[in-house]
Each structure stands twice: as C-alpha cells, then as structure tokens.
Amino acid sequence: MLPFICRRVAYALLILLGVTFITYLLLFLLPADPARQIAGRSATPEVVAAIRAQLGLNQPFYQQYLGYLGHLLQGDLGRSYIQRTSVSELIGARLRPSLELMGAGIGCELLIGISLGMFAALRRDSVADKLLMAFSFVGVSAPQFIAAMLFLYFFAVQLGWFPLGGYGGISHLALPALTLGLLGSGWYSRMVRSSMIEVLHQDFIRTARAKGLSRARVIFVHVLPNAIVPVIPMIGIDIGVFMGGLVVVESVFGWPGIGQLAWQSIQQIDIPVIVGVTTLSAVAIVLGNLLADLVIPLVDPRIDIKQH
Amino acid sequence: MPEYMPSLSVERLCIDVGGGESRRRVVDELSFALYPGRTLGIAGESGSGKSLTSLAIMGLLPKAASVPSGAILFDHRDLLSLPEGERQALRGKRIGMIFQEPMTSLNPLLTVGQQLAETLRRHEALSRSEVRQRCRAVLDAVRMPQVDKRLAQYPHELSGGMRQRVMIAMAMLCQPEVLIADEPTTALDVTIQAQILELMRELQQQFNTSLLLITHDMGVVAEMADQVVVMNQGRMEERGTLQQVFTAPQATYTRKLLAAVPVLGSAPAPAVLGEQPVVLGVKDLSVRFALRHGWFERPRTVHAVEGVSFDLHLGETLGLVGESGCGKSSTGKALMNMLAYQGSVKLLGQELNGLQGTALQRVRRDVQMVFQDPYAALNPRKSVFDLVGEPLLIHDRMAEPERRERVAQLLQQVDLPRDALERYPHQFSGGQRQRICIARALALNPKVIIADESVSALDVSVQAQVLELLERLRAEHRLSYLFISHDMAVVERICHRVAVMYGGRIVEIGPRDKVLHNPQHPYTQRLLAAVPVPKVGHRRDFKKLLKELERPDPIKQAGFVAPPQQFAAVAADHWVALE
Known part of the structure; x- marks a missing residue:
C-alpha cells in the first residue's frame, strides 16, 4: 500500500512538472504581451519596458521558468500581475x-x-x-x-x-x-x-x-x-x-x-x-x-x- | 410418499426460439419424469436443446425463447402457468441448479459466505448465527477444506473444483427436491470431475434428491444415471433405463453416438512403427515466467515446465496428457518457439533454441500447430483461401493461381468441398473449421504437427471423424504428432506413446498400452482411476479421489534450481519418475 502511494506521488510530481512547463512555454510563445496589457493602451514604450523589467518578463524563458519553479517549491505561486495579491490567496478564496x-x-x-x-x-x-x-x-x-x-x-x-x-x-x-x-x-x-x-x-x-x-x-x-x-x-x-x-x-x-x-x-x-x-x-x-x-x-x- | 410418484415431470414440452419468420423449434414434444432419489441423464450433442430444457424448468429461459405448448408438473402444479413471484419462491428453495462454468458462475464481487447466505435468507427466516451455521454445514457436506476461511474468500481465490463445490453447496442449501445439473463437470479436470460426481452421489443419497443431469459425456451418464433420455436436434431419440440405452439402443442416433464415443481400454493395438529416426528431440526443456514484484520483494518465477525431455520419432504420435496447469500447453508453445525457454529442442538434428529472424521462420514451416478452439483460431474476416493460403504466401511467395490450386488440393485432403475456398469461417460448423485449421497446418508440408487439445471442443461424432482424418494424414504424409490432450480415451485411440505430465514435469512416459493399462506412477494411476467409462456395470467408486493430492507450488524464488529427476525403467521404453 505505502510503496504504491509513494510511487504514485512520485509520478504525480513528474506530471505536475510537465504541466507547469508546458503551460509556461505556451504562455511565453503567446503573441500577447502582459506588460502592454497592464500598462494600458496609451502607455509609452518606456513605461511598457519598465513594467516588463519589473515583472522579469525580459529575462530568457528558462530563467523565468526556473524562477517560478523555485518559488513553487517554497509554496509560493507568485503574484497576480493585475490584482496585486498573491495567487494562492486568490485561489484560496475561491476554492470552497x-x-x-x-x-x-x-x-x-x-x-x-x-x-x-x-x-x-x-x-x-x-x-x-x-x-x-x-x-x-x-x-x-x-x-x-x-x-x-x-x-x-x-x-x-x-x-x-x-x-x-x-x-x-x-x-x-x-x-x-x-x-x-x-x-x-x-x-x-x-x-x-x-x-x-x-x-x-x-x-x-x-x-x-x-x-x-x-x-x-x-x-x-x-x-x-x-x-x-x-x-x-x-x-x-x-x-x-x-x-x-x-x-x-x-x-x-x-x-x-x-x-x-x-x-x-x-x-x-x-x-x-x-x-x-x-x-x-x-x-x-x-x-x-x-x-x-x-x-x-x-x-x-x-x-x-x-x-x- | 411412494417412490413411484414423480417429483417432477415434463410433458410434451416444446420450446421455440426467435419470432416471426426466423422462429425455430429447438425442443420438440419432450417428455420425461424425475423420481425422488433417482438420476435422469439427458445426453446429447451441442444444439440438441438439452440446456434450454433445463432453463425452461427453472423458468430462466432467455427472452428470445418461448414455450408454445407442454407442461412441467411439480407438486401438482404446472410451473409454466405459475406467476413469476411463485416461481422465484421455488427457485433455489425446492428446485436447485448447478451450471457448467464454475469460473464465471459466481459473482466476483461477493464473498462465498455472502453468496450462500443470500440464498438462505431469501427462502428461510433465520437468525444471523443460524445462517452462518447452515452455510458451514453445507460446505462441510461438499467436503470443502477449511470452511471458515472459505466463507470469507472471494471466488477468484478458489480453484475451479472448489468453485464448483461452492455452486453445489449453494444449490443444496435449502435441500431442494429437484437438482438440475447442466454439464456440471465439463469444464473440470478429470480427477476434479470424479470428485464432483462423487459428491453429487453422496448428497443425493443423503437428501433423497431427484437429479436431472445434463451432459454430452456418455461416460458421465454411465457413471451417474438411472434413466437416460437421448436428445438430438430438439427431438427425443430414445428414453429408457441406463441398461436398455447402453446395451440395446433402439434409435439409430443412439447407436451412432455410442459407437463414436471413445471408450478407454477398447482401442485396438497400435500399428507397429518399428525403428524410426528421431524427428524432434527435446532435452531438459524448461519454461519460466517472471512474476511482477514490488521494490522490496524478491523476484519470483513460475516454473511452468521443468526439465522435460522426450524424443518424437518419424510417423509417431506422442500423447502429452495431464490436468490443466501441468505445463503441457506451455511445452507445445515452447516447441513452436512462441515462448522463451531453456534447454534444447532439436528438429532433425538442428538446434532450435536461440533461432531468430529468417532462420526461425525457415524452421517454423516444419513445425505447425492446430489449436483447441476452431471458433477462435480462424480470422473471421478472411476467406478460407486467404486463411489456408497465407502460409504459402509468407514462406514461398507463391503466385495466386498456383496458390489457389494448392489450397484446393489441401481442402480436398481434409474432405472439404472445393467451393469452400471462397467462403468465410462463420459459414462452417465446428468440425469443418477444425478441418480448415488442419489444412492450414498442412499447407507447408510440415514434419511435426502439435495438436493442442485439437478435438476437445468438438462433439463426439465429429471428434471421431477428425481423429480419423488426423490418423489418415499421418500415414499419408509421414507426419509426427505431439498430441496434447486431457482426454485419456482420445489419447488411447490415436497415440503410439504417452507422456504424463504433472507439475511441469513428465512423471511417466512409455508405449501407450503400458502407460494406460499398467500405470506405475501414483499420479497416472489416480488420473486413470478418475476417467468415467461409458459402459454399464462399470460404475466406479471415486471416494478415494476426494482426498486432494499435494500439488507442488510452481511459484519459486528466482534462482531456484529444481533437483534433477531420476527415472526408472519399468519395462522396455517405459519410464517412471522416482520421487
């Protein structure tokens, strides 16, 4: 029983790793730009660039992803770009x-x-x-x-x-x-x-x-x-x-x-x-x-x- | 209650299947009576309507079947006109039934105890402890070892024989006046069959039950029945006492049927082969299957075949007999190189173990196989021409017109008409399909044919014809057969030599008559003592077979090395394993 659950949990972790990777990659490849979305229509390119730098969006993909994983390991799902609260809080409020x-x-x-x-x-x-x-x-x-x-x-x-x-x-x-x-x-x-x-x-x-x-x-x-x-x-x-x-x-x-x-x-x-x-x-x-x-x-x- | 009052009588019963245009009569004007403490055997081949008759008595006919006329009288009432509620109350209480297939006749999700108790609670108002007591008592009556453990077990934890004991126990729980047994031992090994038959005899005496025994096996009829009804294609061919039917059969069909039944001990002496070269030499053949194991468990293997050695000579038929799980089919498959094995198999001096690719394919044309179930062995989407011609295409790349000619010739050899070429398997009967399988095996002019239970699924009359065909082909083509079978009487009819397998090993091997008529190994003796003989006045006492033989566990720790087997020569060429 216990070895069975251990093995399944190990598989589950692998699956989760794959899921986060694929989601992150797809969103990275997406032509839409979150920085522009946050800055609004009338923002100057300088403002957009500043937001991008602030959110770490100018880093290469692997750095962004590894950073995310590092935080995830500490139980931190990151912060919402828009709502200015942590993702875990947002999810927690809506879980029930x-x-x-x-x-x-x-x-x-x-x-x-x-x-x-x-x-x-x-x-x-x-x-x-x-x-x-x-x-x-x-x-x-x-x-x-x-x-x-x-x-x-x-x-x-x-x-x-x-x-x-x-x-x-x-x-x-x-x-x-x-x-x-x-x-x-x-x-x-x-x-x-x-x-x-x-x-x-x-x-x-x-x-x-x-x-x-x-x-x-x-x-x-x-x-x-x-x-x-x-x-x-x-x-x-x-x-x-x-x-x-x-x-x-x-x-x-x-x-x-x-x-x-x-x-x-x-x-x-x-x-x-x-x-x-x-x-x-x-x-x-x-x-x-x-x-x-x-x-x-x-x-x-x-x-x-x-x-x- | 006078003994002459029948407990159940069937009068002019007719059963139809289907509706409208496709309506067919499958049982026609059948009449018989069952008496307390007596056994009536209904014998017949497949399609004779014997099983439908039993379902009609139980009121369990499938929706497609209907009863246009006739009556089934039980306790002064006609069962056919009773409302469903009253019939339910009779079923399992006063009329019990045992089915053919113990492996599938028990609910896999409920324990044995739950399934027994359910019957009892349905029909009698008893307290929990009384129910338990009765269940234990009935399992004791069917000689179930370790009753308390069994009650908590699920069906898949029991062997076929044990499950059939549970089925009998379930049917006997409420001590019914009538017990219907539909092919109760057909799916079982011969020694288990003997045990079940013995148990039914005992229970019948104990409770004075009327037993309706439905079977295709004339041996079982002769062992059990007092009265016999012979059915053929829905019609009753003959009805009489066991003595009458077996010694002075009136109907031509009965005479034909009895003539076709192989009787152990009656086969003529085999033709003398003389000194012949060895075609297939098998030495220390072992087949092992690794079991799945967890991270912290030691790996284990199933030792299916353990150090089997024998020689198969030119033109010879070697019978390989034994009960299910003894390794006889694994041996056959290993010889075909369909399983990985250890040891040596030599075909005309050429080592087969380790062959791969084209070398293996070249050898395969010399060793062919005929399987048990002719219904499953032929691809239903291919025509007979494609099926029989396929080996020719694969091995010889034979052109179409040539191939057609060769297939037609092969069909002729197995007594099938030429126009069978373009037809599909479903258009043939079981016997004809087995002929197609044989033609396919013959296509490449093999040296050895491995026949794995090739006639077991066939009706006796068809079985006799296929055996004759095999015999004729052997003589014509100088074939050697390895004939794998559990049926001693069939083996006696066709084999020159017999090897008896038990627990993955050969325990006795020698000329047919020496092994079958003068068995030396205790297992061979036990096996032969269990075979029911279709003759009157030969009734056997199976009591001593009720005790289980201790079976060696085939599952061993990895790396286990079996001690080498020692054989003693009893007579010329007759070898018996020493314990």
Missing part, C-alpha cells in the same frame, strides 16, 4: 465555492448518468432506450456555454425557479450543478448501459436468478456493482473534462469559483494566475485518479494495487 459546485456537479452527473444508463440497459432496444441514448448524445455533444445559457434563460428567467446566478445556498447551487450534471451524464449513461448489458449476460446473473432472488436484488446487488467497476476510473479521468466545464458554467452563472478566476485571468493574460489555476487542475486530476485507484479495490476484490 468551486469544490461545492464540483461535488454537486459530479454527484448530479453520476446520479443522472447511472440511473439513465441502468434504465436504458434494462429496457434495451425499446423506444425509451433509444430516446435516452439520443438524449445522452445531445448531452455529450452540446457546447457547454449554449446549454448553460439556455438553462439560465428557461429555468431562471422564464420560469423563475432558480435565482439568476451568484453565490449562495442550495438554490443558487442547483442550476449550475444540474447543468454540469446533465451535460456530463451522457458519457456515464452510455458507459453504464453497455457495461450493464454485458453484465446482464454473465453466468453469475443466471446463478443469482436460479437462487430465487427477486429482480430488484439481482439488479442492485449483483448487476449494478459489477457494472460500476469500469465507471470508477472514468470518474478520475473525467475530472479534467469537468474542469473545462467549470470554467464555462461558473462564468455564465457568475459563480465565484476557480473557473471564473481562470476565465478572467486568461482575458487579462495574468500569467501567474493562469499557471496557478492550471497547476491546481492538474493536482485535482492526479488526485482524482489516485482516489479512483484506491477506491476500486474496495469494490472489486480481484484488483490488487500491490501488483501495479
């Missing part, structure tokens, strides 16, 4: 709302995805199955910003069921979480459906029925746990896609989270914040995958992490 939305969103996603997938598998090839799969296809392919706008318009503006946006209690959380859940559930419902159809044909399901168990017990005790196993690693991988959705949904719903922060900092070319948020999502993805790997053996005793 984002985690709330993420938790609720993933919860909705799994709840909707698994139940629809189950329903479709049990009614295989029926009209309901085909409609559900068509719906999941729409969910998978719909652009998030359009779906988010539509939901906001219908449920908040027209029907008035939910507040128009902003941060608050459950009522504020519900609509963005549902949006994320509905959009993300498509993958899960398709996966659960195919995995469940496969499990339904397994010999041990026949055995369970031959024991005289009720249909509900066969489905919930024998079919579902087996069908869920391949979905668990999917959740870990999906966190990356989910972070992308978070950026859009938080911006549309005015949710004061990391996604919104990312959106703003990209617009302002606030490089330390962009790199910080990217590093944080990489941490989230790595953690999500580690968690999924640790949870699987609890569900499936055949998987022994000691052998990996």
Whole structure:
C-alpha cells in the first residue's frame, strides 16, 4: 500500500512538472504581451519596458521558468500581475465555492448518468432506450456555454425557479450543478448501459436468478456493482473534462469559483494566475485518479494495487 | 410418499426460439419424469436443446425463447402457468441448479459466505448465527477444506473444483427436491470431475434428491444415471433405463453416438512403427515466467515446465496428457518457439533454441500447430483461401493461381468441398473449421504437427471423424504428432506413446498400452482411476479421489534450481519418475 502511494506521488510530481512547463512555454510563445496589457493602451514604450523589467518578463524563458519553479517549491505561486495579491490567496478564496459546485456537479452527473444508463440497459432496444441514448448524445455533444445559457434563460428567467446566478445556498447551487450534471451524464449513461448489458449476460446473473432472488436484488446487488467497476476510473479521468466545464458554467452563472478566476485571468493574460489555476487542475486530476485507484479495490476484490 | 410418484415431470414440452419468420423449434414434444432419489441423464450433442430444457424448468429461459405448448408438473402444479413471484419462491428453495462454468458462475464481487447466505435468507427466516451455521454445514457436506476461511474468500481465490463445490453447496442449501445439473463437470479436470460426481452421489443419497443431469459425456451418464433420455436436434431419440440405452439402443442416433464415443481400454493395438529416426528431440526443456514484484520483494518465477525431455520419432504420435496447469500447453508453445525457454529442442538434428529472424521462420514451416478452439483460431474476416493460403504466401511467395490450386488440393485432403475456398469461417460448423485449421497446418508440408487439445471442443461424432482424418494424414504424409490432450480415451485411440505430465514435469512416459493399462506412477494411476467409462456395470467408486493430492507450488524464488529427476525403467521404453 505505502510503496504504491509513494510511487504514485512520485509520478504525480513528474506530471505536475510537465504541466507547469508546458503551460509556461505556451504562455511565453503567446503573441500577447502582459506588460502592454497592464500598462494600458496609451502607455509609452518606456513605461511598457519598465513594467516588463519589473515583472522579469525580459529575462530568457528558462530563467523565468526556473524562477517560478523555485518559488513553487517554497509554496509560493507568485503574484497576480493585475490584482496585486498573491495567487494562492486568490485561489484560496475561491476554492470552497468551486469544490461545492464540483461535488454537486459530479454527484448530479453520476446520479443522472447511472440511473439513465441502468434504465436504458434494462429496457434495451425499446423506444425509451433509444430516446435516452439520443438524449445522452445531445448531452455529450452540446457546447457547454449554449446549454448553460439556455438553462439560465428557461429555468431562471422564464420560469423563475432558480435565482439568476451568484453565490449562495442550495438554490443558487442547483442550476449550475444540474447543468454540469446533465451535460456530463451522457458519457456515464452510455458507459453504464453497455457495461450493464454485458453484465446482464454473465453466468453469475443466471446463478443469482436460479437462487430465487427477486429482480430488484439481482439488479442492485449483483448487476449494478459489477457494472460500476469500469465507471470508477472514468470518474478520475473525467475530472479534467469537468474542469473545462467549470470554467464555462461558473462564468455564465457568475459563480465565484476557480473557473471564473481562470476565465478572467486568461482575458487579462495574468500569467501567474493562469499557471496557478492550471497547476491546481492538474493536482485535482492526479488526485482524482489516485482516489479512483484506491477506491476500486474496495469494490472489486480481484484488483490488487500491490501488483501495479 | 411412494417412490413411484414423480417429483417432477415434463410433458410434451416444446420450446421455440426467435419470432416471426426466423422462429425455430429447438425442443420438440419432450417428455420425461424425475423420481425422488433417482438420476435422469439427458445426453446429447451441442444444439440438441438439452440446456434450454433445463432453463425452461427453472423458468430462466432467455427472452428470445418461448414455450408454445407442454407442461412441467411439480407438486401438482404446472410451473409454466405459475406467476413469476411463485416461481422465484421455488427457485433455489425446492428446485436447485448447478451450471457448467464454475469460473464465471459466481459473482466476483461477493464473498462465498455472502453468496450462500443470500440464498438462505431469501427462502428461510433465520437468525444471523443460524445462517452462518447452515452455510458451514453445507460446505462441510461438499467436503470443502477449511470452511471458515472459505466463507470469507472471494471466488477468484478458489480453484475451479472448489468453485464448483461452492455452486453445489449453494444449490443444496435449502435441500431442494429437484437438482438440475447442466454439464456440471465439463469444464473440470478429470480427477476434479470424479470428485464432483462423487459428491453429487453422496448428497443425493443423503437428501433423497431427484437429479436431472445434463451432459454430452456418455461416460458421465454411465457413471451417474438411472434413466437416460437421448436428445438430438430438439427431438427425443430414445428414453429408457441406463441398461436398455447402453446395451440395446433402439434409435439409430443412439447407436451412432455410442459407437463414436471413445471408450478407454477398447482401442485396438497400435500399428507397429518399428525403428524410426528421431524427428524432434527435446532435452531438459524448461519454461519460466517472471512474476511482477514490488521494490522490496524478491523476484519470483513460475516454473511452468521443468526439465522435460522426450524424443518424437518419424510417423509417431506422442500423447502429452495431464490436468490443466501441468505445463503441457506451455511445452507445445515452447516447441513452436512462441515462448522463451531453456534447454534444447532439436528438429532433425538442428538446434532450435536461440533461432531468430529468417532462420526461425525457415524452421517454423516444419513445425505447425492446430489449436483447441476452431471458433477462435480462424480470422473471421478472411476467406478460407486467404486463411489456408497465407502460409504459402509468407514462406514461398507463391503466385495466386498456383496458390489457389494448392489450397484446393489441401481442402480436398481434409474432405472439404472445393467451393469452400471462397467462403468465410462463420459459414462452417465446428468440425469443418477444425478441418480448415488442419489444412492450414498442412499447407507447408510440415514434419511435426502439435495438436493442442485439437478435438476437445468438438462433439463426439465429429471428434471421431477428425481423429480419423488426423490418423489418415499421418500415414499419408509421414507426419509426427505431439498430441496434447486431457482426454485419456482420445489419447488411447490415436497415440503410439504417452507422456504424463504433472507439475511441469513428465512423471511417466512409455508405449501407450503400458502407460494406460499398467500405470506405475501414483499420479497416472489416480488420473486413470478418475476417467468415467461409458459402459454399464462399470460404475466406479471415486471416494478415494476426494482426498486432494499435494500439488507442488510452481511459484519459486528466482534462482531456484529444481533437483534433477531420476527415472526408472519399468519395462522396455517405459519410464517412471522416482520421487
């Protein structure tokens, strides 16, 4: 167990190193100039040059990057160019709302995805199955910003069921979480459906029925746990896609989270914040995958992490 | 309760599969009765409808199947007209079932104890401790060693035989009046089969259960059944007592089936080969697989094959027998150079170990293989011409018209029509596909053919034909076969010499009749004692086989050197390993 986690953490550090490097490099190659952005349109070239020197942007790439890494090792994510505070403070203030939305969103996603997938598998090839799969296809392919706008318009503006946006209690959380859940559930419902159809044909399901168990017990005790196993690693991988959705949904719903922060900092070319948020999502993805790997053996005793 | 009252009777049962145009009758007017404490065997080849019959009794028919007419009477009620709820209450409680494949018939995510307890709690109101007690008792009844440990184990931690014991225990938990066993031992090794059959006999006597035994193996029928129903393509060909069916079969199909079944001890003496040169010389062959290990663990290896030596002569068939995991298939693969191995393999004096690239390819044309599963061994997207002609293309770059001619000739040799050339594997039956595999193996005029369980997946009548074909080809082409099999009766039919493998080593090797009829090694004796014989009045006592033989653990620390094996000559050419 311990060697497994140690090895995974070592890999994770390598991944994070790669992520910061690539982000930094891409931002360096970007034709946009943060110094000009800060100085404003009417600034003289001297002012822009002074800002550039002050931020260390005139140094060669490797020096900038190594400097950043050095600070990162001390836990310092740098300072925002625009907001004049440290990046860790900016992120820290927005971490909680984002985690709330993420938790609720993933919860909705799994709840909707698994139940629809189950329903479709049990009614295989029926009209309901085909409609559900068509719906999941729409969910998978719909652009998030359009779906988010539509939901906001219908449920908040027209029907008035939910507040128009902003941060608050459950009522504020519900609509963005549902949006994320509905959009993300498509993958899960398709996966659960195919995995469940496969499990339904397994010999041990026949055995369970031959024991005289009720249909509900066969489905919930024998079919579902087996069908869920391949979905668990999917959740870990999906966190990356989910972070992308978070950026859009938080911006549309005015949710004061990391996604919104990312959106703003990209617009302002606030490089330390962009790199910080990217590093944080990489941490989230790595953690999500580690968690999924640790949870699987609890569900499936055949998987022994000691052998990996 | 008089013994003459049947506990379950099936009357004029018909089962259809599919709907509309593609509707097909798969069971037609089947009738039989089961009596308490008695065993009825349903025998038949694949596609005879025997498994669907058992599923119909359980009420577990797949959605595509329907029962247009007939009745299944149990306890004065027709099961077919009972509502699903009442059928559920009967299943597992009064009618139990054991399935063929123990490896996949248990839920991998639940412990043995959980799966047993679940059945009990469904049908009886018991306290937690009573449930546990009953589970322990039933595992004891199937002679499960270390019951308490087993209850907490998951299915993947148990061997196939142990899992089948769990299946039987599960079916017997509520002491059902009727037990249906659908090919309960087909997937098991012969000694494990004997154990399971013995257990079923014991339990039947203990609880006076009616046993419906469905099998394709006439040997198992002869060992177990009181009454026999012979089915063919959905029709009942014959019904009678075991004595009647085996000694005076009425239906032509039964006679044909019984004639095709290989009976151990009945094969004619093999043709005398005389002194022949050695084609394939194997010396100290070892195959090892490294296990994955952690940072702080010592590396370990699986010793799959350990110092195997034998000679294969020109025109000879050497049988390699043993149970699953004994290393016989690994030996075959090593001879094909498909696995890395240590030791020496010489083909006509040329050392094969260490060959690479073109030299290896040149040698491969002389050693060909025919695999077990003809359904999996042929690429479904290629035509027969492509499949059989591919070796000719690879090795000889033969031009298309020439190749077509050669493939047609090969197909003729394996008794397939010429028009098979353009067809695809799915258009052929299992036996025909195996013929295609044989034609492919023959394409390059090999010297040695390794047949790895090549007839195991086939029905007996087809099996007999394929064996005949192999025999004819051997004589015509002066081939040498290494015939890997677990089936003693088949080995007896086709082999000149037999080598018995156990735990990665050869424990006994010699002429066929000496090894099979005068076995010297305790393992060979045990193996032969477990083979069910399809003859009446030959019922064997498998009780002594219930005790497990101590199996050497094939996993060793890296660097482990096995002690060299000593052989003693029992008779001319008959060698037995000394312990």
